[in-house]
Amino acid sequence: MRKALIEKASDDPEVYTIDLKDAGDADLVQISSEMGLALSLDEMNALKKLLNRNPTDVELQTFGQTWSEHCIHKTFKGNIVTEGRVVCNLLKSYIAKATSELKKQWCFSVFEDNAGLVDFDKDTVVAAKVETHNHPSAVEPFGGAATGVGGVIRDILGVWGEPIAVSDVLCFGPLDVRHEELPPGVKHPKYIYKGVVAGIGSYGNNMGLPTVSGAVLFDRQYTGNVVVYCGAFGILPKDKYVKDTREGDLAVLAGGKTGRDGIHGVTFASADLSEEAESLRSAVQIPNPLVEERLRRATLRIRDGRLSTGVTDLGGGGVSCATGEMAHRSGLGLTVDIGEIHLKEPDLAPWEIWVSESQERMLYSVPEEKFASVAEILEEEEIEYCVLGKFDRSGRLRVVSKGKVVCDLDLEMLYSPPKVTRRAKEEAYHPARVELEEPKNLEEEILALLSEPNLRSKESVIRTYDHEVRAATAVKPLQGPESGPNDAAVLKPLGDSWMGLVISCGLNPFIPDPYWMAAASIEEAVRNNVAVGGRRVAILDNFVWGNPEREDRMGSLLRACEACYDFSKALDVPFISGKDSLYNESPLGQVRPTLLITGVGIIPDVRRAVTTELKGAGNPVYIVGITKDELGGSAYYRSKGLEGGDVPKVNGPLSKAIMDALTATMDVGIVKSCHDISEGGIGLAAAEMAISSTGLGVEMDLKRIPSQIKRSDSIIFSESTGRFLVEVASERASEFNEIFHGLPGAKIGEVVKGSRLAFMDMGGKEYSIDSKRLRLAWRGY
Amino acid sequence: MKLKQAKACVLRVGGTNCDLEVSSALTELGIGTDVLHMNQAIKKGLSDYQMLVFPGGFSYGDYVRAGAIWGKELVTRLGKELQRFIDEEKLVLGICNGFQVLVETGALPGDGASVSGIPSAVLANNNSSKYECRWVRLRVESKRTPFTSTLNKDQVIMVPVGHGEGRLLLQSQGMLEELIDDKQVVFRYALEDGSPAGGKYPENPNGAIFDIAGICNKKGNVMGMMPHPERAFYGWQLPSWGVAPPEFGDGRAIFEGAINYIKKM
Numbered sequence A: 001m002r003k004a005l006i007e008k009a010s011d012d013p014e015v016y017t018i019d020l021k022d023a024g025d026a027d028l029v030q031i032s033s034e035m036g037l038a039l040s041l042d043e044m045n046a047l048k049k050l051l052n053r054n055p056t057d058v059e060l061q062t063f064g065q066t067w068s069e070h071c072i073h074k075t076f077k078g079n080i081v082t083e084g085r086v087v088c089n090l091l092k093s094y095i096a097k098a099t100s101e102l103k104k105q106w107c108f109s110v111f112e113d114n115a116g117l118v119d120f121d122k123d124t125v126v127a128a129k130v131e132t133h134n135h136p137s138a139v140e141p142f143g144g145a146a147t148g149v150g151g152v153i154r155d156i157l158g159v160w161g162e163p164i165a166v167s168d169v170l171c172f173g174p175l176d177v178r179h180e181e182l183p184p185g186v187k188h189p190k191y192i193y194k195g196v197v198a199g200i201g202s203y204g205n206n207m208g209l210p211t212v213s214g215a216v217l218f219d220r221q222y223t224g225n226v227v228v229y230c231g232a233f234g235i236l237p238k239d240k241y242v243k244d245t246r247e248g249d250l251a252v253l254a255g256g257k258t259g260r261d262g263i264h265g266v267t268f269a270s271a272d273l274s275e276e277a278e279s280l281r282s283a284v285q286i287p288n289p290l291v292e293e294r295l296r297r298a299t300l301r302i303r304d305g306r307l308s309t310g311v312t313d314l315g316g317g318g319v320s321c322a323t324g325e326m327a328h329r330s331g332l333g334l335t336v337d338i339g340e341i342h343l344k345e346p347d348l349a350p351w352e353i354w355v356s357e358s359q360e361r362m363l364y365s366v367p368e369e370k371f372a373s374v375a376e377i378l379e380e381e382e383i384e385y386c387v388l389g390k391f392d393r394s395g396r397l398r399v400v401s402k403g404k405v406v407c408d409l410d411l412e413m414l415y416s417p418p419k420v421t422r423r424a425k426e427e428a429y430h431p432a433r434v435e436l437e438e439p440k441n442l443e444e445e446i447l448a449l450l451s452e453p454n455l456r457s458k459e460s461v462i463r464t465y466d467h468e469v470r471a472a473t474a475v476k477p478l479q480g481p482e483s484g485p486n487d488a489a490v491l492k493p494l495g496d497s498w499m500g501l502v503i504s505c506g507l508n509p510f511i512p513d514p515y516w517m518a519a520a521s522i523e524e525a526v527r528n529n530v531a532v533g534g535r536r537v538a539i540l541d542n543f544v545w546g547n548p549e550r551e552d553r554m555g556s557l558l559r560a561c562e563a564c565y566d567f568s569k570a571l572d573v574p575f576i577s578g579k580d581s582l583y584n585e586s587p588l589g590q591v592r593p594t595l596l597i598t599g600v601g602i603i604p605d606v607r608r609a610v611t612t613e614l615k616g617a618g619n620p621v622y623i624v625g626i627t628k629d630e631l632g633g634s635a636y637y638r639s640k641g642l643e644g645g646d647v648p649k650v651n652g653p654l655s656k657a658i659m660d661a662l663t664a665t666m667d668v669g670i671v672k673s674c675h676d677i678s679e680g681g682i683g684l685a686a687a688e689m690a691i692s693s694t695g696l697g698v699e700m701d702l703k704r705i706p707s708q709i710k711r712s713d714s715i716i717f718s719e720s721t722g723r724f725l726v727e728v729a730s731e732r733a734s735e736f737n738e739i740f741h742g743l744p745g746a747k748i749g750e751v752v753k754g755s756r757l758a759f760m761d762m763g764g765k766e767y768s769i770d771s772k773r774l775r776l777a778w779r780g781y
Numbered sequence B: 001m002k003l004k005q006a007k008a009c010v011l012r013v014g015g016t017n018c019d020l021e022v023s024s025a026l027t028e029l030g031i032g033t034d035v036l037h038m039n040q041a042i043k044k045g046l047s048d049y050q051m052l053v054f055p056g057g058f059s060y061g062d063y064v065r066a067g068a069i070w071g072k073e074l075v076t077r078l079g080k081e082l083q084r085f086i087d088e089e090k091l092v093l094g095i096c097n098g099f100q101v102l103v104e105t106g107a108l109p110g111d112g113a114s115v116s117g118i119p120s121a122v123l124a125n126n127n128s129s130k131y132e133c134r135w136v137r138l139r140v141e142s143k144r145t146p147f148t149s150t151l152n153k154d155q156v157i158m159v160p161v162g163h164g165e166g167r168l169l170l171q172s173q174g175m176l177e178e179l180i181d182d183k184q185v186v187f188r189y190a191l192e193d194g195s196p197a198g199g200k201y202p203e204n205p206n207g208a209i210f211d212i213a214g215i216c217n218k219k220g221n222v223m224g225m226m227p228h229p230e231r232a233f234y235g236w237q238l239p240s241w242g243v244a245p246p247e248f249g250d251g252r253a254i255f256e257g258a259i260n261y262i263k264k265m
Helices: A025-034 A041-051 A057-066 A090-102 A134-139 A141-157 A189-207 A265-269 A275-283 A289-304 A318-329 A350-355 A368-380 A442-450 A514-531 A551-571 A635-639 A652-667 A681-692 A712-717 A730-739 A771-779 B019-028 B038-044 B068-087 B097-105 B173-181 B252-264
Strands: A006-010 A015-018 A079-082 A085-088 A107-109 A116-119 A124-132 A162-172 A211-218 A227-237 A250-255 A310-313 A333-337 A361-366 A385-392 A396-401 A404-410 A421-423 A473-475 A489-491 A500-506 A535-544 A575-581 A594-603 A620-624 A671-676 A696-701 A724-728 A745-753 A756-760 A766-770 B007-012 B032-037 B051-054 B091-095 B121-124 B132-140 B156-163 B167-170 B185-190 B212-216 B222-225
Touching: A015 A057, A025 A041, A057 A318, A057 A350, A057 A404, A079 A551, A085 A090, A090 A551, A090 A575, A116 A535, A116 A575, A124 A141, A124 A535, A124 A575, A124 A594, A134 A141, A134 A189, A134 A227, A141 A162, A141 A189, A141 A227, A141 A289, A141 A310, A162 A189, A162 A289, A162 A489, A162 A500, A162 A594, A189 A211, A189 A227, A189 A289, A211 A489, A211 A500, A227 A500, A227 A535, A227 A594, A250 A289, A250 A318, A250 A368, A289 A310, A289 A361, A289 A368, A310 A318, A318 A333, A318 A350, A318 A361, A318 A385, A318 A396, A350 A396, A361 A368, A368 A385, A421 A551, A442 A635, A442 A681, A442 A712, A442 A766, A442 A771, A500 A514, A514 A535, A514 A551, A514 A594, A514 A652, A514 A671, A535 A551, A551 A652, A620 A652, A620 A730, A635 A681, A635 A712, A652 A671, A652 A724, A652 A730, A671 A681, A681 A696, A681 A712, A681 A724, A681 A756, A681 A771, A724 A730, A745 A756, A756 A771, A766 A771, B007 B019, B007 B038, B019 B032, B019 B051, B019 B252, B032 B038, B038 B068, B051 B097, B068 B091, B068 B097, B091 B097, B091 B252, B097 B121, B097 B222, B132 B212, B167 B173, B185 B222
Parallel strands: A079 A421, A162 A211, A333 A396, A535 A575, A696 A756, B007 B032, B007 B051, B051 B091, B091 B222
Antiparallel strands: A006 A015, A079 A085, A107 A116, A116 A124, A124 A227, A162 A227, A250 A361, A250 A385, A310 A361, A333 A385, A396 A404, A473 A489, A489 A500, A500 A594, A535 A594, A620 A724, A620 A745, A671 A724, A696 A745, A756 A766, B121 B167, B132 B156, B132 B185, B185 B212, B212 B222
């Protein structure tokens, strides 16, 4: 940096002042870049005006952290200018708007705290949160993924929740990509895959949390940008949710030591990945689940003893963000003595201590008279802690190092970042006509799709994750002795209640139209939840997109947000929490825009949960929903290398009516097994039910499927949304028909003795595929 | 003794994570159960208890070798107490990480000198070199221990495993013969027809010698096993239900056996 711009203010502690007042535009850009602030010129100028003095490096870093995309979601809260209109605040205009209009009494706390909270039963709430950890995982796969899990678990602790399960959705480049195709700075997908899978397993297993839900995807558009979604779920007694930090309370920092790992994690996450990303390895934190396990014990003991008035985890921005947020939330101020903080190495500069994102740390606000009890718990659990300071009425965030004030900021000013304006260009999707000769043999097509990397069993990953620990997993990710797929996981979190928590996910990044991609993802998350018996579903959104400063990226993001509003409303499912990860760009271009929707439902009795395993020969098999010629982005077209075709369009009211009817049939006990129809269409859904079942199979007639389609391949592989395959108790089929009266659906076959998938195609050709062959294709054994 | 007067203690340290489900299984069967951190147990002592459980988890991160650190800590900080507990023929159960810990202390397989701090066996990395979470069949091999008293010899039960280091290895071939002769081999991994897995993966999920999933000491009051009976306690925990789950899972019998023994103490 130009010497005149920076001046040493003090030797010990080592603090600098930055000449912001006299800095021109070029200087401001330089300051932002060299100090790793990731603030734009507009933001630097706004800051210069707002401060009207020369800040210390500690202060400037505080702004860099607090105003980062990662911390305040400036794109989602900014103005979007597009042809003929301006959208102010995507979050308020679409996502949170749907939630507030749905007015669900059972939403306990949404879009406010570290995690979304919804009622579980009358005394208990569920906490849910999903995060991404893409950039760290691209640079250091094991540590990046592991700390992703660690961070989202702390989000649950940060609302006083007891973590009970985790989930993960991972998107990689194809594992067989040739090394020569990779530009410098992009690591081979196989290396990333191995590290990420191991990192997730290591953290979840070590914490004793079951990994119950997830997905693994492969696509070229993830080669430069790996996507790692980590979710965590918890429960807590309603009356123990306390966020009421008072004047005079002590700010107690507990957990791991603070070091140089994870410096500038948030600003790293708020910029494109470049060839130089490797040099930012220090932005990736180091995982230590053992510390977090102890921290969990201590946090829950502190909660149960009612010893604290507030809690938050340390994530992005480290101590600077945690203390600032806690003080600001309660309208208070705080002076932090960073000399108290336990360090991994002695020579950290004040700003480094202040923004380090070292893992496994929590911040509690503790009334002075209760401090001794808190300290006793922390000592028993063998956790290091320190008192950072005392909350006061100043409304300021001050930092003291060795008796000197090195940061003194007005919290209101800190939390009033300038609004950004983004430009968006919306492009309508015009599907190309697809020319494809009808294949002669559907059996080969089914077997090929079953073994396709995106569709095949992920057992080799799933079994390395403990999904049974806590002994509360009623419906598991793999079903029965044959390890078939299930649509969602069911947990029984309480010892004295049969009520279950249903966790599902939906993502359809291959649908090329962003609006319908988002719609299908939402509908699929809900559909998967309902397929096992879930209802009253709440959803979480996680956007992974490219650089929002580019108009086309912003345009598709806008379209996806519009769908979020439309289908949250139509399906009557409120958003309760969300997170966006933008700037997923690499030398290979932008990430495939991906929206993960996580569904959190309940089931009154876990013993009534429905799985994909067939139950009795002679039971009729129904399809419900309409099958349309919607193969755009389908697994079948992708396997043929085809682009184009009509994409699946969600009919919200119809989907909702079908799902409500299905829940009603489950509640009277007439549904014996069920599978949602998604990737690979009816063909794969039926094959997967046969795979799951011992000694039983499915026989069906494609001509009976309610549809206008004439071609066998189109009807069996269509990915129209809103459909299920349902096995109904044979003696109670009339009840099923009654409940589904007026809705599209038909009996298309029945459960048969013998392990096979048998069907007659549109031309009357008969197929029978032994389940052993289906399993060999799908599982690999 | 009356069950109401009896008490069980589930011990934990940093990294232990299966203490709550074990404790609720025992409580369900009517025995008062305390979950104690080692630091609390050292202050309190073990004399109030008739049963001690070392639950699963990753004690101290399983650094060095699974269970090794906690094992050494037990010997040095609570060794005499634990020795007395075992000598009084009270019950000790180690599940998964707890089994690894008991092996590391020397209490299992147990040579009479019990808590020697010198292990004569080890639970090594799984042959698959991966963590394995799956349901396995166990054949009941021995009724020497109270933990199998409610089961039949050769009965096959279903219980899940979840571990990365479960491959039991013994000091010598002679030791295996001795364990077999003394009926210290309690559970073996089995095939669908109930015969021993013969090292076949994944029926034997880790490659343990002689398909051993659980062993006891000579007197039978100390038992360790890799699979988790507390995860097969209720019917709804099973991986496949048919039309509706049964009321209970097979793992419950192991705890019931312990309770019956305590009632007769």
